[in-house]
Amino acid sequence: MELKEVWIIKTLNNIKEQRLLIHKKDYVFYHIDTLEKIVQHTQKFAAHCPHCESNKLVITNIVTNLANNINGSIQSRDAYEKELENLLSHLKTTHNLKYKSYYTSLFSLLGILIGVTIGALIVFIIDTNLLKHGILLGFVFGLIVGRIIGIVKDRKQQHI
Numbered sequence: 001m002e003l004k005e006v007w008i009i010k011t012l013n014n015i016k017e018q019r020l021l022i023h024k025k026d027y028v029f030y031h032i033d034t035l036e037k038i039v040q041h042t043q044k045f046a047a048h049c050p051h052c053e054s055n056k057l058v059i060t061n062i063v064t065n066l067a068n069n070i071n072g073s074i075q076s077r078d079a080y081e082k083e084l085e086n087l088l089s090h091l092k093t094t095h096n097l098k099y100k101s102y103y104t105s106l107f108s109l110l111g112i113l114i115g116v117t118i119g120a121l122i123v124f125i126i127d128t129n130l131l132k133h134g135i136l137l138g139f140v141f142g143l144i145v146g147r148i149i150g151i152v153k154d155r156k157q158q159h160i
């Protein structure tokens with residue numbers, strides 16, 4: 001087995017063990033499932049990215065003290081959150097990872113805004129009595145088109 005595979009297996013196992021010491025609510029609140037994904041992404045990019053390679057050390061430190069930090073003082077919880085945020089921001093900015101359904105949400109919202117604007121404008125020119133209908137049609141049409149574009153873009157996107 002390669003050395004890098006040993007690291008990822010050891011790290012994920014360590015998280016699994018510490019999970020037993022962490023309250024279920026804290027597990028969700030402190031995004032420990034995200035931490036597991038960060039481990040996998042960081043391993044994947046480490047081959048070509050020195051920053052990820054050095055982040056593996058950071059992750060090992062976080063994971064070693066995971067239960068202690070989350071069950072510990074406010075300062076230790078804050079420190080954990082800050083480190084998680086740093087790891088995430090590197091993956092997002094340098095490796096262009098996005099949260100699941102990122103584009104679907106974004107384009108649904110954009111679609112609604114554009115649809116409502118266009119619907120209102122058209123009705124405003126034709127007949128202002130139909131304003132409600134124009135806005136509603138614009139909303140529905142914009143949402144559908146936006147969602148489709150977003151889903152297509154999300155399919156091509158790597159997610160966290």
Ligand SMILES: [Zn+2]
Binds near residue numbers: 051052095
């Ligand atoms: Zn990297």
